Amino acid sequence: MTADGEHGGLDFWSFVELANRRLATEYGFRHQLATELLLTLNRASNIVTYDLEASVHRPRGRSWSGFRLLFVTWLAGPLEAKKAAELTGMSRAAVSNLAKTLVADGLLARTPGEHDGRSVLLSLTERGTEEMVELFREQNEREYEWASVLTEAEQRILVMLLDKLVSNRDQFDVRGRN
Amino acid sequence: MTADGEHGGLDFWSFVELANRRLATEYGFRHQLATELLLTLNRASNIVTYDLEASVHRPRGRSWSGFRLLFVTWLAGPLEAKKAAELTGMSRAAVSNLAKTLVADGLLARTPGEHDGRSVLLSLTERGTEEMVELFREQNEREYEWASVLTEAEQRILVMLLDKLVSNRDQFDVRGRN
DNA sequence: GCGAGGTAGTAAATGCGTGAACTATATGGG
DNA sequence: CCCATATAGTTCACGCATTTACTACCTCGC
Known part of the structure; x- marks a missing residue:
């Protein structure tokens, strides 16, 4: 018996066994x-994400989401806020809020879109690029x-299986963010 | 070239390729x-979790975290708040807050621990159990x-690889919640 | 027994992300 | 050309989780 009555040594793994039974x-x-x-998927993601945020980003005054936005903006060049929301998996409102503080911090630039008067193009400032290189070096390690x-x-x-898991999600109507 | 200059068709997968390059x-x-x-791990977890929360729990007035707390309490029987926090991966404060509202909703019961005057035992009420069975039926489908x-x-x-990914995390000092 | 140090739980303050409502711009059929 | 409809972005109210600080309780060693 892995999980005893008083739960003294009940960890995640033995809890899963108990739950199954x-x-x-x-x-x-x-x-x-x-x-x-x-x-297990949820747990693994939370553990790793929390660790990266706590050990790399928080000490430098960045949030996990802030980093994600900077990351896609860094690598996918100037892009519309809408696109950034899709790539990061955040809501458009979240991108808007994060952009506001990142612009104030001098890392991000916001320019009106050329072809569409409604859209906003996000890009990194010079300082933003420098900081991203430094930040990513740490994170990558x-x-x-x-x-x-x-x-x-x-x-x-693992990458292949995870990708397969979410790739066919059009088969049934999946709820996504706004 | 998968990712064009104007990003018209840039999706997550081609972004990863672009980033790699x-x-x-x-x-x-x-x-x-x-x-x-x-x-990929982060993305898969977010997509699936968001879908479950939006399609199963929100419509019934429950949050994802609330469900997780009810779930472990349901299956791991009466347990200390501390244990519930460990199993769900939340902070102790989060468990305390969630418990407050779930007790108010009549789903959760809070009784003082027998052997330890500081601890609190969480257990499901009858109604809580009934609701969990119904809720989990939906989620499980x-x-x-x-x-x-x-x-x-x-x-x-996939389960094995995910578990292996986080199992050896004692090898380096991983940041965990309080 | 008593005091130091540690642990369980809670409360307050803060920060962040979401959905909904709103503004401004674009688009397409009459 | 114009109005209905849709879309990009922002703002606001709300919920939720975290950190920090605090209280209550336990435990070990002197």
């Missing part, structure tokens, strides 16, 4: 593997530490 | 696979739809 035997649910998959637990082949398989 | 050739960074892995894009073997591999 009870869901199947006491309640007759049938899709335990799906539950386990999404539980940390990312490498995390990923190195897996072999390169495992990493490629 | 620029990080390697223009900046000389070496750990692109690690970046790609964590980018949806989870199954998501997972079914992968074969069962692929799902098992």
Whole structure:
């Protein structure tokens, strides 16, 4: 028995076992593997993200979301706020808010779009680029530490499976952000 | 060329390609696979979580975090708030806040711990249990739809790789929540 | 027994992201 | 040409999670 009655040594892994058992035997649910998959996915993402944010970005006064916006703007060049929202997976409102503070910090520039009077083009300032290079250097080292637990082949398989998991999401109507 | 100059058709996948290329050739960074892995992990988790929250929990007046707390309390029986925080990956303060509203809603019960005067035991009320069964039935169906894009073997591999990714995190000092 | 140090839980302050409502601009059919 | 409709972006109110600080309680060693 992995999980004892008083839960003294109950960790995430043994909790999943316990959940599987009870869901199947006491309640007759049938899709335990799906539950386990999404539980594990969520947990892994949270752990890694929290660590990167806490060890790399917070100490330098940046948030995880701020970094993500800077990252796509850095690499995908000047782009519309809408596009930045799609690439980062944030809402347009979030991009608007983040941009406001990043512009105030002198890292981001906001210029009106040429072809569309409604749109706004985001791009990095010179200082923004410099800071991104520095920031990403740190993050990349940390990312490498995390990923190195897996072999390169495992990493490629993991990327492939994760991508497959979300790639066919048009098959049923998935809720996305505004 | 997958990503054109004006970004008209730039999606997440081609952005990753573009990022890999620029990080390697223009900046000389070496750990692109690690970046790609964590980018993909983060994205997959966000997409799936957001969908479950929006399609299952919000319509019934529950938040994703509220559901997670109810879920572990449901299956791991009466447990200390501290334990619930560990299992859900939230801070103790978050559990305290969520518990407050869930108790007010009549789903959760809070009883003082027997052996430790400081601790609080969380358990589901009768109504809480009923609602959880119903709520989880819905969620489990949806989870199954998501997972079914992968074969069962692929799902098992994915779980294994995700678990391996976070299991060895004691090797370097990882930042965790309070 | 008592005091130092540690732990469980809560409260207050802060920051951030979302959805909804709104403004401004674009587009397309009559 | 004009109005209906759709879209880009911003603002606002709200909910939620975090950190920090605090209270209450436990525990170990002197």
